Amino acid sequence: MSENQSETHTMSTDTLDAPILVLVDRTPAGAPTSAALGLVSVARRLTAADVVGLVPGDVDTDTSVALAGAGASRLLSADLGGRETVAAVAADAVVAAVGTVSPAVALVGSDYRGKEIAGRAAVRLGSACAADVGDLQVVGNELRVSKLVLSGTWSTTMTVSAQSDSTPVISVHPSAAEAAPVTAGGAELPVEALDVPLTAEAAAVKVISREVADAAAGPDLAEAQRVVVMGRGTDGDLDLVHSLADPLGAAIGATRVACDEGWIERSAQVGQTGAAIAPSLYIGLGVSGAVHHTSGIQGAGTIVAICDDSEAPIFEMADYGIVGDVAQVVPQLVEELARLRG
Numbered sequence: 001m002s003e004n005q006s007e008t009h010t011m012s013t014d015t016l017d018a019p020i021l022v023l024v025d026r027t028p029a030g031a032p033t034s035a036a037l038g039l040v041s042v043a044r045r046l047t048a049a050d051v052v053g054l055v056p057g058d059v060d061t062d063t064s065v066a067l068a069g070a071g072a073s074r075l076l077s078a079d080l081g082g083r084e085t086v087a088a089v090a091a092d093a094v095v096a097a098v099g100t101v102s103p104a105v106a107l108v109g110s111d112y113r114g115k116e117i118a119g120r121a122a123v124r125l126g127s128a129c130a131a132d133v134g135d136l137q138v139v140g141n142e143l144r145v146s147k148l149v150l151s152g153t154w155s156t157t158m159t160v161s162a163q164s165d166s167t168p169v170i171s172v173h174p175s176a177a178e179a180a181p182v183t184a185g186g187a188e189l190p191v192e193a194l195d196v197p198l199t200a201e202a203a204a205v206k207v208i209s210r211e212v213a214d215a216a217a218g219p220d221l222a223e224a225q226r227v228v229v230m231g232r233g234t235d236g237d238l239d240l241v242h243s244l245a246d247p248l249g250a251a252i253g254a255t256r257v258a259c260d261e262g263w264i265e266r267s268a269q270v271g272q273t274g275a276a277i278a279p280s281l282y283i284g285l286g287v288s289g290a291v292h293h294t295s296g297i298q299g300a301g302t303i304v305a306i307c308d309d310s311e312a313p314i315f316e317m318a319d320y321g322i323v324g325d326v327a328q329v330v331p332q333l334v335e336e337l338a339r340l341r342g
């Protein structure tokens, strides 16, 4: 990979002529996650050849149709014994799929597990790895990937040679899917079974128990289209946060400060050392907008900030800003929402 720095991206219409492999994460109910569908749609934009979905477990009709709608043209089903949550196991599946498909690039999600999968698979393939990539473009026959660095203050662009004989593995930030819409569904795709030989380190991991962290008993943060974030300015008033999040059907996220204070589970943290989210609506309550936090919301659509400090940096990126005390503004918002909904 070579590297240079830039601050803007233009959308290229060039495409690769080699397949792209996408690791498809699934919800607990078995459907592809919206992040996985976004990843497939990104791949579809980048190649004229096959977009190959690597799906852990059986592929039912709904899954196949959803992936086809996002742009997949070929599916591999890997029986991982339900252990795909183990990064080493999923990395083995990516390596096996690369051997079968010979893709130009393999794409995985960019949560903690996805970044570990990308690193492990790239090491095993002897190839390049880029994490948290927010933009992918084909220019000529080259794949260029960009990511925010230095807490979101710079964008760095790297070139991944499409002629390379080792497949690079890239973890893709949810914001990359913005420009690649997913349609409702496509024709059911044939599914090929993929045999995945496990490495000793993957086989050694035994999953004792698995619990989905339920930070605020609401929708899943990574999947949510609406997120209300609890900042220090809420002073730990989770009821206030719920009073706005619940009628909106929004997931509850938090700044690191709110998690450090013990007001909410660590799994709710959004930002550089928390989750990267890409909801269509983000509402920050008493959030100042430190770069460590805002680097996790680059993919958000409409940003609303309610904060009592008119100089807070969150207002520089907010689409709508209200300067005021959350304890006064939120109840008024909730009341107005109820009135509008009749």
Ligand SMILES: Cc1cc2nc3c(=O)[nH]c(=O)nc-3n(C[C@H](O)[C@H](O)[C@H](O)COP(=O)(O)OP(=O)(O)OC[C@H]3O[C@@H](n4cnc5c(N)ncnc54)[C@H](O)[C@@H]3O)c2cc1C
Pocket (backbone or CB within 6 Å): 230, 231, 232, 233, 234, 254, 255, 256, 257, 258, 269, 270, 271, 272, 273, 274, 275, 285, 286, 287, 288, 289, 290, 291, 292, 293, 296, 306, 307, 308, 309, 312, 324, 325, 326, 327
């Ligand atoms: C290496 C590193 C990694 C980090 N990773 C993350 C991360 O992943 N995620 C993250 O969030 N942070 C992260 N941080 C911390 C980050 O730098 C900020 O400290 C944090 O995001 C600030 O949280 P906050 O906005 O809730 O608090 P503050 O910055 O204290 O802001 C609170 C805001 O609320 C306002 N306010 C106070 N009372 C009220 C009220 N009643 N009504 C309305 N507004 C009010 C204040 O004026 C202020 O603007 C990281 C820091 C470091 C060094």
